[in-house]
Amino acid sequence: MLTINHLTKTYGDKKAVDDLSLCINPGEIYGFIGHNGAGKTTTLKSIAGILGFDEGEILINGKSIKDKPIECKKEMAYIPDNPDLYEYMTGIKYLNFIADIYGVPSEGRNDKIRKLSDIFGLTDDLGEAIAAYSHGMKQKLAIVSAWLHDPKLIIMDEPFVGLDPKASHELKTMMREFCDKGGAIFFSTHVLEVAEKLCDKIAIIKNGQLIKSGTMEDVRGDDSLEEVFLELEAE
Amino acid sequence: MLKLLLKKQLTELFRSYFYDAKKNKKRSNVSIVLYFVLFFGTIIGIFGGIFTKLAITICPPLCSAGMDWLYFLIMLSISIALGAFGSIFNTFSSLYLAKDNDTLLSMPIPVKYIIASRLLNVYLLGALYSCLIIIPATAVYWIKSGVKIGVMQIISGIVMVIIVTLIVLVLSCLLGWCVAKISQKLKRKNITTVILSLAFMAAYYFAYYKANEVINNLIQNAAVFGNKIKGSAYGLYIFGNASTGDLKSILIVVGVTAAIILITWLVLRSTFLSIAISTDKTEKVRYVEKSVKSKSIFGALLSKELNKFKSSANYMLNCGLGIIMIPVAGVVMLFKGDMLTKALFSMEGSPEGFLTVLLCGGIIVLSSMNNMAVPSVSLEGKNLWILQSLPVDTKQILKAKTYMQLILSGIPTAFTVICFLFVFKESVAVKLIFVLLEAVSLIFSSFFDSFIGVMKPNLNWTSEIVAVKNSGAVLISVFGEMIAGGAFIFAYAFLGREIGLIPYLLIWTALFTVGAIVFRHLLYTKGANQLEQL
Numbered sequence: 176m177l178t179i180n181h182l183t184k185t186y187g188d189k190k191a192v193d194d195l196s197l198c199i200n201p202g203e204i205y206g207f208i209g210h211n212g213a214g215k216t217t218t219l220k221s222i223a224g225i226l227g228f229d230e231g232e233i234l235i236n237g238k239s240i241k242d243k244p245i246e247c248k249k250e251m252a253y254i255p256d257n258p259d260l261y262e263y264m265t266g267i268k269y270l271n272f273i274a275d276i277y278g279v280p281s282e283g284r285n286d287k288i289r290k291l292s293d294i295f296g297l298t299d300d301l302g303e304a305i306a307a308y309s310h311g312m313k314q315k316l317a318i319v320s321a322w323l324h325d326p327k328l329i330i331m332d333e334p335f336v337g338l339d340p341k342a343s344h345e346l347k348t349m350m351r352e353f354c355d356k357g358g359a360i361f362f363s364t365h366v367l368e369v370a371e372k373l374c375d376k377i378a379i380i381k382n383g384q385l386i387k388s389g390t391m392e393d394v395r396g397d398d399s400l401e402e403v404f405l406e407l408e409a410e
Numbered sequence: 411m412l413k414l415l416l417k418k419q420l421t422e423l424f425r426s427y428f429y430d431a432k433k434n435k436k437r438s439n440v441s442i443v444l445y446f447v448l449f450f451g452t453i454i455g456i457f458g459g460i461f462t463k464l465a466i467t468i469c470p471p472l473c474s475a476g477m478d479w480l481y482f483l484i485m486l487s488i489s490i491a492l493g494a495f496g497s498i499f500n501t502f503s504s505l506y507l508a509k510d511n512d513t514l515l516s517m518p519i520p521v522k523y524i525i526a527s528r529l530l531n532v533y534l535l536g537a538l539y540s541c542l543i544i545i546p547a548t549a550v551y552w553i554k555s556g557v558k559i560g561v562m563q564i565i566s567g568i569v570m571v572i573i574v575t576l577i578v579l580v581l582s583c584l585l586g587w588c589v590a591k592i593s594q595k596l597k598r599k600n601i602t603t604v605i606l607s608l609a610f611m612a613a614y615y616f617a618y619y620k621a622n623e624v625i626n627n628l629i630q631n632a633a634v635f636g637n638k639i640k641g642s643a644y645g646l647y648i649f650g651n652a653s654t655g656d657l658k659s660i661l662i663v664v665g666v667t668a669a670i671i672l673i674t675w676l677v678l679r680s681t682f683l684s685i686a687i688s689t690d691k692t693e694k695v696r697y698v699e700k701s702v703k704s705k706s707i708f709g710a711l712l713s714k715e716l717n718k719f720k721s722s723a724n725y726m727l728n729c730g731l732g733i734i735m736i737p738v739a740g741v742v743m744l745f746k747g748d749m750l751t752k753a754l755f756s757m758e759g760s761p762e763g764f765l766t767v768l769l770c771g772g773i774i775v776l777s778s779m780n781n782m783a784v785p786s787v788s789l790e791g792k793n794l795w796i797l798q799s800l801p802v803d804t805k806q807i808l809k810a811k812t813y814m815q816l817i818l819s820g821i822p823t824a825f826t827v828i829c830f831l832f833v834f835k836e837s838v839a840v841k842l843i844f845v846l847l848e849a850v851s852l853i854f855s856s857f858f859d860s861f862i863g864v865m866k867p868n869l870n871w872t873s874e875i876v877a878v879k880n881s882g883a884v885l886i887s888v889f890g891e892m893i894a895g896g897a898f899i900f901a902y903a904f905l906g907r908e909i910g911l912i913p914y915l916l917i918w919t920a921l922f923t924v925g926a927i928v929f930r931h932l933l934y935t936k937g938a939n940q941l942e943q944l
Contacts, residue, residue, distance in 0.1 A: 248801035259792040263721030275710035302697035
């Protein structure tokens with residue numbers, strides 16, 4: 176579903192991502208952890224087609240994000256670390272805007288919106304301007320918009336930040352169900368307990384370089400993910 | 411701490427002059443100087459020139475009649491009116507709506523320092539506008555009045571320039587405060603702000619329209635009016651007299667101004683916090699499901715742009731005034747067209763068809779007031795990730811921004827063109843070319859504005875007004891199109907007789923067409939590439 180080959184991205188003289196390679200298969204929830212400034216967001220933004228990169232390639236379902244960005248983006252959804260949405264729109268206008276862009280048919284669209292919004296208790300608030308939403312509500316709206324067009328791959332940057340415990344639980348359930356149906360998720364998090372329980376595979380990035388990746392068992396062995404992470408960070 | 415905040419405010423205001431966002435580095439000293447020269451040169455050249463001419467016209471007759479104070483009173487009043495008018499739309503958003511209010515208020519910074527730093531923004535803009543009048547007016551007085559200029563005149567000149575800028579600041583603050591108080595109680599804030607602002611603007615333009623008549627009347631009856639003002643509004647006499655170097659008047663004016671500033675400061679200090687952190691007290695809108703009609707990708711993008719435009723009073727007022735002004739011109743032509751055409755036909759030495767060129771150019775100049783495509787990319791701000799992550803061709807994004815301007819300008823322009831066609835006494839061929847010329851000039855300006863906007867974006871603003879108003883792109887767009895409209899009119903005065911009306915109009919139609927094609931190409935190549943790199 177997602178193949179990253181030797182991805183390198185520099186900002187001036189600094190290598191934010193250095194020769195990073197990963198492969199995410201359908202059905203996998205892939206966690207991405209690392210210290211602040213390790214290169215997680217840069218990697219995720221490069222995959223989402225927001226940031227250009229200097230070397231390497233990123234393939235979504237075999238298509239290069241550089242050569243066929245629109246076709247790649249059609250198959251995925253991206254949720255940033257900070258849900259800055261169009262505050263001048265109402266929630267429903269925003270969702271319809273996203274649905275129009277992805278070509279979600281008008282028939283059945285309302286049902287789909289209601290079903291997803293109900294999960295997060297957001298339906299009643301869809302008529303409000305996004306400017307009036309709290310951070311958590313914006314995050315919920317961003318999640319609903321990501322699921323709205325049935326993507327095959329979802330890229331999420333710190334998706335649990337700002338969510339209440341119930342919404343966090345719902346999101347975890349949705350992530351599992353999505354991948355069980357053949358989708359793939361690549362997301363970053365600092366909450367190692369969540370990563371440990373939720374992810375099928377994990378990648379640890381340090382100073383732009385991938386230092387460990389694989390199945391949860393391969394990465395942590397008999398230790399906890401936190402112990403492994405802290406050990407690797409100390410090296 | 412205050413110094414730090416002032417530095418932050420100045421950096422924000424002039425960031426684009428010092429920092430090249432495209433190259434992500436500081437501009438060279440030469441380009442910084444060039445940017446400042448371009449900005450201030452254009453403003454000072456155009457507005458300063460207009461008011462210097464006015465000062466030269468009225469200074470000698472009033473001063474020779476011993477009415478120096480009346481001359482200053484007129485110029486000071488115009489200066490204050492322009493200064494306050496120029497910054498009225500800026501004040502509310504600069505003071506109360508800055509995006510970093512929450513951040514600053516959460517820090518151990520005294521509120522008075524935050525207000526003072528915000529006021530710097532308001533002060534500088536008001537001072538810029540008011541100085542365009544008061545400085546030339548004072549200089550003209552020193553040169554043309556025939557009065558021997560001593561130390562007192564020089565001191566009073568400098569003091570009054572400072573006083574005027576401070577009065578403008580006070581007026582701007584009070585207007586901004588009124589807008590904020592009204593805004594707290596309104597449900598449909600944007601549209602109400604727009605309507606109130608337009609009403610204010612209409613009153614302003616009416617006063618401006620009448621100003622010539624009033625000033626002429628004042629000059630002709632200076633003695634009568636002078637005595638009346640001295641008798642019934644002695645304060646105004648003192649205000650004007652202070653600029654002539656009268657020590658007593660200067661002291662009174664300085665004292666009164668200081669008192670007014672103190673009161674304004676106290677009002678701002680006591681109310682700033684409650685306004686800045688207030689949340690809208692509007693009723694919750696419960697979502698009611700409605701049937702959906704899906705849109706094409708372009709339709710969705712265009713609809714998004716139109717939604718953005720109508721969501722912001724600042725955006726509408728600063729970038730869409732032409733939507734009102736262009737049809738007003740059409741209506742005026744319909745009802746006062748005969749009178750205007752007769753007046754213009756009687757202009758000696760003007761070539762045949764000059765009226766047509768004048769009217770045609772008038773619409774082009776008025777269209778320069780519509781430049782909503784220019785700040786459109788900048789206004790994406792932190793939302794830019796949405797467009798960048800969607801499966802949308804960058805060209806379509808830019809096309810939607812261009813078409814928004816084309817539609818919002820095109821509808822009023824079409825109305826006015828039809829009005830003008832009723833007034834024209836020209837052949838069918840000329841009328842057809844006129845329609846074609848207006849259409850291509852509109853297309854040209856829409857592509858031009860979009861291109862300038864995407865090539866000179868400012869995505870890191872803390873107040874929306876910075877993206878809408880304080881940018882080199884907006885300046886280039888407004889003055890570029892004004893100059894094009896002016897060149898179109900004045901070139902005919904020189905070339906009209908040799909070339910003839912139809913060929914002249916055709917040449918400009920061809921020029922605008924080529925311009926539109928060139929900027930369309932640039933927008934979809936360089937512009938699209940730039941948007942992808944942002």
